[in-house]
Amino acid sequence: MDQSVLTRRRFLQATGGTALAASLAACGGGGSGGGASTKELSFVYMGTAEQQATWNKLFAKFTEQHPEIKLKAEGIPLSNWGDFFNKLSTRIAGGQVPDVIQIATEGQRLFASKGLLAPLDDYIAKDKATIDEYYGDMDPNLIEWDKKYASTDGKTYYLPGEFNTMCMWYSKDLFAKAGVPEPTARWTWDQFRSACEQIKAKTGAFGYAAGPEYFAAIMPWLLTNGTSSFSEDWSKPTYDDPKVIEAAEFNRKLVADKLSPPPGGTFDATTAAAQGKLAMFGGGRWPIISIRNLKATQKMGIVPWPTKVEQGSPVGWNGYPILKASKKKDDAWTFIKFLISKEGSSTFAQLGGTIVPARKSIANSQSFLEDAPKGTEYLYQALSYATPIPSPDKGAAIQKAIEDGWKQVLTGNAAPADALGKAQTTLEGLV
Amino acid sequence: MFHWDLLSTPEFAGLDNFKQLVTDGATVRAVINTFVFALASVVTHIGIGMLLALGVHRTMTRGTKYFVRTAYFFPFLVSWAAVALIWKYVLDPAFGLANYYLSATTNWLASPTLALPTLIVVDWWHTIGYTFIILLAGLQTVPAQLHEAARVDGANAWWRFWSVTLPVMSPTIFFATVITFIGAFQIFDPMVIMTQGGPDGATRSIVQYTYEKGFQSFEVGYAAALSLVLFVVIMIVTGLQFRLSRRWVHQ
Numbered sequence: 001m002d003q004s005v006l007t008r009r010r011f012l013q014a015t016g017g018t019a020l021a022a023s024l025a026a027c028g029g030g031g032s033g034g035g036a037s038t039k040e041l042s043f044v045y046m047g048t049a050e051q052q053a054t055w056n057k058l059f060a061k062f063t064e065q066h067p068e069i070k071l072k073a074e075g076i077p078l079s080n081w082g083d084f085f086n087k088l089s090t091r092i093a094g095g096q097v098p099d100v101i102q103i104a105t106e107g108q109r110l111f112a113s114k115g116l117l118a119p120l121d122d123y124i125a126k127d128k129a130t131i132d133e134y135y136g137d138m139d140p141n142l143i144e145w146d147k148k149y150a151s152t153d154g155k156t157y158y159l160p161g162e163f164n165t166m167c168m169w170y171s172k173d174l175f176a177k178a179g180v181p182e183p184t185a186r187w188t189w190d191q192f193r194s195a196c197e198q199i200k201a202k203t204g205a206f207g208y209a210a211g212p213e214y215f216a217a218i219m220p221w222l223l224t225n226g227t228s229s230f231s232e233d234w235s236k237p238t239y240d241d242p243k244v245i246e247a248a249e250f251n252r253k254l255v256a257d258k259l260s261p262p263p264g265g266t267f268d269a270t271t272a273a274a275q276g277k278l279a280m281f282g283g284g285r286w287p288i289i290s291i292r293n294l295k296a297t298q299k300m301g302i303v304p305w306p307t308k309v310e311q312g313s314p315v316g317w318n319g320y321p322i323l324k325a326s327k328k329k330d331d332a333w334t335f336i337k338f339l340i341s342k343e344g345s346s347t348f349a350q351l352g353g354t355i356v357p358a359r360k361s362i363a364n365s366q367s368f369l370e371d372a373p374k375g376t377e378y379l380y381q382a383l384s385y386a387t388p389i390p391s392p393d394k395g396a397a398i399q400k401a402i403e404d405g406w407k408q409v410l411t412g413n414a415a416p417a418d419a420l421g422k423a424q425t426t427l428e429g430l431v
Numbered sequence: 432m433f434h435w436d437l438l439s440t441p442e443f444a445g446l447d448n449f450k451q452l453v454t455d456g457a458t459v460r461a462v463i464n465t466f467v468f469a470l471a472s473v474v475t476h477i478g479i480g481m482l483l484a485l486g487v488h489r490t491m492t493r494g495t496k497y498f499v500r501t502a503y504f505f506p507f508l509v510s511w512a513a514v515a516l517i518w519k520y521v522l523d524p525a526f527g528l529a530n531y532y533l534s535a536t537t538n539w540l541a542s543p544t545l546a547l548p549t550l551i552v553v554d555w556w557h558t559i560g561y562t563f564i565i566l567l568a569g570l571q572t573v574p575a576q577l578h579e580a581a582r583v584d585g586a587n588a589w590w591r592f593w594s595v596t597l598p599v600m601s602p603t604i605f606f607a608t609v610i611t612f613i614g615a616f617q618i619f620d621p622m623v624i625m626t627q628g629g630p631d632g633a634t635r636s637i638v639q640y641t642y643e644k645g646f647q648s649f650e651v652g653y654a655a656a657l658s659l660v661l662f663v664v665i666m667i668v669t670g671l672q673f674r675l676s677r678r679w680v681h682q
Contacts, residue, residue: 262536397643404632
């Protein structure tokens with residue numbers, strides 16, 4: 001008996017020792033793997049398996065032009081920007097510092113304010129002609145927002161890149177079947193609601209897929225009602241504004257009257273719309289991949305969001321900053337210049353990226369508009385009236401509070417004023 | 432002890448984080464949820480797991496026995512992520528199987544009263560196999576001679592179960608209780624995937640709240656304090672179980 005206990009204990013010690021050694025080795029490997037000390041230029045972006053192939057083609061093009069720079073790109077597949085930032089900050093805290101990263105509006109200020117990024121001003125001055133040409137081909141709003149929201153000290157950390165705005169995608173078939181005229185560029189909430197009602201009555205299909213997504217399903221309603229989730233400088237939440245409550249009530253009524261599928265389920269809006277079971281859903285450029293896979297680009301149309309007070313849309317854009325700790329800053333800058341070049345951006349548009357190119361010339365070209373629904377150009381035009389998505393530092397927590405409150409309203413669990421008032425209190429604690 | 436946001440230098444905070452624990456309503460809610468979940472989990476797992484084990488242990492052909500044992504254990508082998516996604520489809524308010532067979536339109540995961548019980552059921556389905564196997568093993572250690580002796584003494588089936596089976600396998604039941612409680616108290620995956628802690632925090636567990644605080648609000652110091660609470664609670668409850676076990680566990 002004693003013997004067996006002894007051997008078992010010794011066995012545990014031995015295996016424990018090996019496991020410890022293995023985990024130490026893993027740590028060491030991880031630390032240098034993505035770090036600045038490697039020979040390759042390391043680039044980290046957020047991408048799903050579907051998008052990975054697209055990126056790879058773009059990277060191949062870059063390697064063709066710059067064989068001297070080895071690019072080690074790594075996509076982290078996560079569903080929202082909040083999680084992506086957490087992942088990156090956890091990595092950076094653990095000593096894995098990539099050279100270039102992709103950051104959307106939701107995290108730009110956070111990363112700049114933590115002193116992790118190298119200012120780009122010197123590079124911009126050096127390559128002035130290139131940058132001027134780039135800025136000249138862009139909606140001036142984007143440049144201004146980038147200055148205002150993506151930096152806290154006046155230095156430039158990001159060049160604004162591709163973006164997404166929100167428009168309403170609709171099924172042309174269902175509108176025709178119900179005998180409802182297709183929506184126009186300036187339509188109202190009332191017209192939207194009556195289209196939902198007629199389509200439901202005549203075809204049985206859902207009118208719109210109401211949801212609790214901050215960017216895609218909450219902000220468009222707030223902005224078209226002349227309000228927002230935060231004050232203009234993102235310092236104060238305004239989530240209990242009567243106009244926010246009005247927008248939430250409008251959405252709740254769509255759910256209560258069964259014009260929208262119940263939230264919280266697994267309803268797949270793009271597929272349902274392609275199959276004629278849903279008339280409208282909100283989207284930027286990203287539904288294009290599923291819609292193309294379903295071969296439904298001709299069946300769909302895109303119009304600006306219906307309005308109550310004024311035209312509105314949230315906007316979020318990508319930035320490609322260089323990390324301060326990077327040891328290959330010049331190579332990193334070469335890569336960024338490639339990304340914003342006409343060639344880089346048109347390749348990306350052609351490959352079917354999920355975002356709108358920042359260059360006007362590319363967004364209005366065939367490479368972007370081909371094999372896309374009628375009205376795709378509205379996505380770029382929305383820049384002229386869009387509002388950057390309010391994203392204070394604790395982005396993920398803020399997004400969760402906003403979405404949880406909205407969900408409570410949509411499901412009818414709580415009265416709009418109570419649920420949003422509660423969310424407002426949480427938000428006040430987070431800024 | 433510190434305020435730290437992962438990126439900048441930690442800053443000493445003394446006992447601030449612990450003070451916040453008591454005043455933060457969300458923490459209290461998460462602790463209550465987790466306790467409810469863990470207690471319900473222990474009761475359903477041990478209770479129904481025992482019935483299942485007894486059922487399988489009864490005379491059955493070898494083949495059926497193997498089949499039933501595998502069937503009960505199988506869900507446990509599937510990862511939580513897959514289980515949660517499948518159940519999300521089953522419970523979908525518009526076209527889910529659950530509502531279809533019940534002819535209902537219940538929004539299981541979005542209702543403040545039903546969400547937690549629903550998760551308890553899903554968790555039960557997923558992990559019952561483990562408890563079941565432990566209990567079955569315990570059941571098989573009960574010597575047949577004792578049963579025979581009891582039968583000779585004129586004890587009926589119920590009495591044999593109560594005075595022979597239960598006492599003999601009490602160490603096993605005790606082990607299963609401790610393990611189930613610890614496992615349930617650390618529950619995280621189904622909440623995150625199926626309800627995100629909602630509606631209105633009705634299903635948020637301690638571990639999930641720790642994650643949210645640490646990696647979404649970047650309050651790593653507070654998250655560390657929360658995980659200490661988790662550790663202490665598990666330690667106290669397990670200690671309590673060991674202490675109480677002297678009264679009922681047959682040595």
